[in-house]
Amino acid sequence: MRSSLKLSLTASALALAAGAGQAQNIDPNLPVYEAASGVSGNLTSIGSDTLNNLMTLWSEGFRSFYPNVAVQIQGAGSGTAPPALVEGTAQFGPMSRPMRGTEIEEFEARYGYEPLPMRGAIDALGVFVHRDNPVECLSMQEVDAIFSSTRAGGADEAITTWGQVGLTGEWADRPVAMYGRNSASGTYGYFREVALFGGDYSAEVREQPGSSTVIQGVAADINGIGYSGVGYGTADVKAIDIRGADGNCYSPVAEDAASGNYPIARFLYIYMNVDPNAELEPLRAEFVRYVYSQQGQQDVVRAGFFPLVNFIAEQDLEAFGLN
């Protein structure tokens, strides 16, 4: 096929141009996306706001192949995805955490089968402080003692001043101001599970409506600390290192997030209503293929997340019957 060869050339040229400087390289084994025909219709996504930009970039890329696909993306938090899938108001339910048992049951009660997730990208949650804050590295116990009221991580007392994490001088007496996400957010749930060891948030955490709002809060507050997707960081804030299980400090970068050295990293999921007895219709099938392509993972980098490796892509394509 002459046309598809040309297409693949474009894509690899793009990939080369983009990957030249940045450390984040995309797995060369991932297939290059090629357009199929007969793809049209509505593509609706309701769910995580962490994934909002990524879904937008994916659909912009997808639309460059299928210009007539009508794309609609809404992101108010991962908690909005399961009801939308159950009610059938969306085809894609992006979530920044796996579905809970009750959410899966609700879906199953309606359709008789479980929703199918695809893992679209890897996200490291950064712990951000104001750019002037000299703190370099925190252990998970310290993070827990800052954000939680339960201290399930085993810290003896709550951390309320920056002096308690070893800062000196004028920083020693400065209070710690916490910024976090609201409870509809998957980031909220995930952070509680991992960084708070399943405990509860302190009542003093200022809950923000969006990932970017957390960053803006920390940027404006010299005593601030907050958690958000690492891609949301700006020049006004600093992502600090987190002490891994081996006692070393790790920055939120691609390799350490993928290897698990950086302890607060996760997959980002896109849930779908896939009837196991029917074939996936072309629109959604092609979107899934696009996500697991060079171009799709290129978009992941543009959105500030970490790309997947081919191994995971193949597993998921298998699960969707698209191999």
Next chain:
Amino acid sequence: MTSYNQQLPPASGAAGVAAVATKDTIAPRARRRYSADLSALGEPALWGFGGALALGIIMIALFLMVVLYNGATTFWPKPIDQVELTDGSVIAGVERRGTIFRPDLPRLTEDQRAEVEANDGFAYRTLYQTANFDLYGDDFQWVADFETANITQPEDFYYFERQTWGVFVGRIASMTIDGQEMAYDPAVLRREQRAARERFTEIRNLERREIGGLNFQIERERLNQRRAVLRMGEDGAAPVVAESQARIAELQAEFQELQARVNEIRSTDRRYTVTLEEVGGRQIAPEISQIVRYYPANAIGFFDKLGIYVSRWWEFVSAEPREANTQGGVLPAIFGTVAMTLLMVVFVAPFGVITALYLREYAKQGRITSIVRISVNNLAGVPSIVYGVFGLGFFAYTMGGTIDQLFYPENLPNPTFGKGGILWASLTLALLTVPVVIVATEEALAAVPRSMREGSLACGASKWQTIRYVVLPKALPGIMTGMILAMARGAGEVAPLMLVGVVKLAPALPIDTFYPFIHLDRSFMHLGFHIFDVGFQSRNSEAGKPMVFVTTLLLLALIVTMNATAIIIRNRLKRKYATGQF
């Protein structure tokens, strides 16, 4: 003269003279008048009211000025600074803003510490937009004054706006025109960039119109097949399916042809690239068609800047968004806002006016009408998000779900009307604004003089004829006022819309060239939501901030325009019916 005469306030004028004339006989009265004067004149209240008004106006003016200033300056091209740092590294970027801060002294070198201490421990720092996200993994960088060795503005630095990956700041190293590498020539690049953008638009048009049309037909055939299978069963539908498959095959052939044309243009595109070099020497070589706009930021005059400024505004109001809404235009959002507001007026006008007519003209005034009026007024006080929840639950899920099952079963489980859409959003906003219209219409009807109605009735007109030909025309300007208020409220509302159909990205407009042309089931973009999204949800909130102001300015302008239009129409109506007065 006695002392109390001097105490008389000068403003009391004639009364003061009278008091002087009779001071010897009725002194106590003059005294009482003095104590009553200030409050009788309303002085304290006057100052209070005047002050409150002035405060309100000042705050509104300040707000408008902030929006206007930030919004109007965003698109103005700014120079690129090349900043040499004391540690030997060099960055290049556009200055964004600066703040005073207190550096962490122990981390500084001797010289820097001395400099900062001379300033009482404070220093100034500047935020530069260094751009080049694909190379740096960052768009912005803070530079403190004490780190800066030298700032220059080299003339060969260019500011590139790209289709993807955002802005690039750097030099032009060389270019490849039609496969031939050559040295940079401004005139040639300018010409080729224009040609490449034309090719880009051509591809887009081919894809949108022709391929889009084919895709649309293929999708319709596929749905036809499913509908036939659902209605007649696998066997009964076989002939329909076969026929439809044949048509799809034909369309596929056409599709291949068009796709080949697009690929041809794309392969041409690949032979035209430009090699860009960032300040540190690293190079990238994007296709020229990927460059939306470029200019030598430090070497252009006022009129060139003006041209870029205008072209950016034009792109903003006429193009689709790029890079997850932080760049490009907001055309879908403008269109969505206007379409939704007009649709809302279409729904709210008849309902509001009919309700008010019945309440005022026909219903027997009594306890029940009072209860209805109180309820309507209370409706206006319900938080708007509650309407959103109602709209989602009732309109989208219940009504939309039913419509889908009855009319669009072939699409299920993908919803057609059973999700948020422009129709449901307009209905929800119509509900939200109907109290405003009812109240305004009732007031307008009540203001029609009784004599006019009686005159009309006395001439033998029936009640309906009186309302239709005398009362309604007279009340129309007042009704229009209600509409204007409703429109202003509706266009500025965001919270309920987030539940019933406003989305972050919906480039497909609710009205297009594909049958049935008006797609009321589609979700849409809205300027108000766009502001929220770009300001609080985008990956790089720093880059999004200027867009927030620009979009706010645009939304304000849009609402002012819609209101002004309505006011002009109202004034015309007033004039038209002015002769009808007795």
